[in-house]
Amino acid sequence: MLSYRHAFHAGNYADVLKHIVLCKSLEYLIQKPRSILYIDTHAGAGQYALHSKQSTKTDEYKNGIGALDFSCLAESINSYRDIVKPIFSAGYYPGSPLLAAHMLRQQDKLRLFEMHSTDYPLLEQLFANDRRVIVNDSDGYHSLKALMPAKQARAVVLIDPSYEVKNDFQLVVDAIKQAHRRMSAVHIMLWYPIVDRQRVDRLMKNISGSGIRDIWRFELGMETDTHGYGMTGSGMLVINPPWVLADQMLELLPLLAKQLVTDSGYYTIEQLVAE
Ligand SMILES: C[S@@+](CC[C@H](N)C(=O)[O-])C[C@H]1O[C@@H](n2cnc3c(N)ncnc32)[C@H](O)[C@@H]1O
DSSP states (O other), X not given: OOOOOGGGTTTSHHHHHHHHHHHHHHHHHXXXXXXXXXXXXXXXXXXXETTSHHHHHHOGGGGTGGGOOGGGSOGGGHHHHHHHHHHHHTTEEEOHHHHHHHXXXXXXXXXXXXXXXXXXXXXXXHTTTOTTEEEEOSOHHHHHHHHOSOSSSEEEEEEOOOOOSTTHHHHHHHHHHHHHHHOTTOEEEEEEEESOHHHHHHHHHHHHTSSOOOEEEEEEESSOOOSSSSOOEEEXXXXXXXXXXXXXXXXXXXXXXXXHSOTTOEEEEEEXXXX
């Protein structure tokens, strides 16, 4: 049974990084008219009340979206800012499916997977009137495999597990390899936590040794790695990114780091495998 609830963490610094990379990628891809299939393998509830019992218990958003001063960030943050600002002002934070639904167009389709018995109905309800969206309570990894290759010429996948299942680090590698084998042009974004650096290094090694090309990673660390308990940072691994993404992150990440991380914090931009 799944116990993780994203409501405790929504809007934290990890969400900010993840969602900026997502919005920047979609912003580029929607410039061409051909339709896109967006797949969110671990979709969450779609939207989170920041006054909820869960959110106020951790107050994590205060060190994420709550600490961002958009006026000091580069213009390239605009698509994320324009969606998040009004929702945040109303006391909520948008999850990845809602951000994607805002970014995408009428000709695009969204397939969302969420297995938690509380979050699935919330997600379903949120998109009940959006004909572009199909919500399922099935396993996101298996469903991704079944959807590849997509009927649409272009597909964008966000894989954002809670890593509460021990073998999630292996499952994400298998899912990425299978999806890429079936559709080599697929754009894949994988979120990963930095709790144990060795585990992250193994993940990078497994993906960069898979034969897949054009892989980047963008990391934001709140503090230097420790052997202690808990997450000290997070990253986004991106396969087949829009060619402009690395330059945009090169401009944005130092500014984000300045606002969000401690003195011992850091950011990383690395091309793991060339095109
Ligand atoms: C980190 S949260 C997702 C947050 C969301 N992507 C966002 O950015 O707003 C991970 C979610 O995955 C769900 N989940 C865990 N294992 C799953 C699986 N195998 N298939 C689909 N959903 C799963 C959890 O219930 C949880 O809601």
